[in-house]
Amino acid sequence: MSVLKCRTTLRSAAGPPQRKSVYSSTYISRTGLRAYSIPPKSDASVDERPLAGIKVVDLTRVLAGPLATMMLSDLGADVIKIESPKHGDDTRSWLPPSAPLPSTTENYPRPDLPPESAYFLQANRNKRSLTLNLKSNKGREVIHRLIEQADVLVENYVPGKLEKFGLGYGTVRKLNPRLVYCSITGYGSSGPYAQAPGYDVVIEAEAGLMHITGEKGGKPVKVGVAVTDVLTGHYAQSGILAALLKRGITGKGSRVECSLFESQIASLVNIGSNYLIAGQEASRWGTSHPSIVPYQVFPTGDSYIMLSAGNDTQWAILCSPAVFDKQEWVDDVRFARNSGRVENREVLVRLIEGVLGEKSTAEWCERLKGKG
Known part of the structure; x- marks a missing residue:
């Protein structure tokens, strides 16, 4: 039921006034x-x-x-x-x-x-x-x-x-x-x-x-x-x-x-501007992003986790010993910058899936806490 305060007599056009109540x-x-x-x-x-x-x-x-x-x-x-x-x-x-x-x-x-x-x-x-x-x-x-x-x-x-x-x-x-x-x-x-x-x-x-x-x-x-x-x-x-x-x-x-x-x-925001400015028609990407990698849902050892590295600094944090412990990914010219990660999306996604599958979602969340 919808609860509210009423200080006036409410009427129906088809009937008599309802009983007045302060509340x-x-x-x-x-x-x-x-x-x-x-x-x-x-x-x-x-x-x-x-x-x-x-x-x-x-x-x-x-x-x-x-x-x-x-x-x-x-x-x-x-x-x-x-x-x-x-x-x-x-x-x-x-x-x-x-x-x-x-x-x-x-x-x-x-x-x-x-x-x-x-x-x-x-x-x-x-x-x-x-x-x-x-x-x-x-x-x-x-x-x-x-x-x-x-x-x-x-x-x-x-x-x-x-x-x-x-x-x-x-x-x-x-x-x-x-x-x-x-x-x-x-x-x-x-x-x-x-x-x-x-x-x-x-x-x-x-x-x-x-x-x-x-x-x-x-x-x-x-x-x-x-x-x-x-x-x-x-x-x-x-x-x-x-x-x-x-x-x-x-x-x-x-x-x-x-x-x-x-x-x-x-509400189409950047999707609309991509077409208006660059003639780029949008398509379906699931949880992925056409211009950012990694940016999608990944399987873990027991369920799923949404992972996003919006810039190269965040990517370096993900690869640090405290999280993925994959410093070689930061040094790899294919993955060092976001443009390269987008270009080599399929290869990198498979590598990340292999790492994330080693632990549960709760364990990864604990590792990632406070890192972004």
Whole structure:
């Protein structure tokens, strides 16, 4: 369950106000708003955090948007998450795993409702929740009141969708000229793919990340977490903070746009510049690096170890008596400099594998401790 502090009466556009509590935990289930009282935390006051007093209307779901607004809440912002009355955020149903249901109903008045998914909880802490039907007049009235009092609005709808509800940037900036309005999309607000929904794994494939991920000569694979969503969430938070700083100078709000596609392209960093500057197309290297040797996972006597020598000094340390005890490798013209090690990669990797196989991973970690 999502735990947070609440000092106001939360309402559902389809029902009566919930009971007011000085401190309460509130969260959305598929059937509506749930609330129960909890004691206040003993940690530092929210009022001491850098975004204390900043109000955020969160119209996002899944990961990129919720992660951005959660980071704002971690900095002290008051985030109100708006969800569909029918099913809430999609990730609520992404289970198992889920948080265990309490053994007692003392502070949990609706034990008949489903558990909260771990996926949902990891991106929605410190938020207040509210179900609103944005298609109804009452729902739009409520959201307009919230926007009038807000500092930030974050949304991740397909471009043009919120305009149908009277929530596009051109409309809400008239309600609140100081509002920072952040849009998170799949492919941006213009261009041939603007109306297409964005999915992390699809954009990993389209924007190049999957092409460079996987074993050499093997098939493309996705990263183990939804890294495109995570990166976009961080870019969104950074843009929002910059816009708030600008508002402190000009007194006016502004619009921030982030897309999954552009965030993924930006994350290619040196891989992208290798192509733009030198025409070098990237390929899959597994855990290896195209420009550094050694830099990969090696087998040891009992498992595996990730080894990296980012420069010639570190290489000399690896070959020292305290670690590999292979001074002859440093003196070998094939391996003395990184460019030579890259050129003679296969030979050197076989030599290193032979040495590392003589001891366990724990023994090598002990030898390497403090050497880098």
